[in-house]
Amino acid sequence: MSEFENVNNAEVNDEPSIVTMLDEDGNEHEFEHVDSFPFNGETYVVLIPTEAEVEAGEPDEVVFFTLQTDAEGNETLTFVEDEAELDMVFEEFKTRMGDVYDFED
Secondary structure, X not given: XXXXXXXXXXXXXXXXXXXXXXXXXXXXXXXXXXXXXXXXXXXEEEEEEOHHHHHOOOOOOOEEEEEXXXXXXXXXXXXXXXXHHHHHHHHHHHHHXXXXXXXXX
């Protein structure tokens, strides 16, 4: 099973799971893994920037990815760009995590 699949870190433990990602310029950015869940045939991974990233100017907002596996079996995260898909996934995330986070309407 993937390290991302079916994990809700807010419920599993108090220690955040940190994911380091590279941007298009090869710079490392750290995110906290908040949740992963299956929805509409995909596995979605929810990340938020760490405090250090926010202090360095990264927007303080949730970011949604789909978990993909390439031909060699390597996992990759693909940023969800489609607005309609983002809206649906965000609503599912709010439903799942409404008792953990306060969401602004």
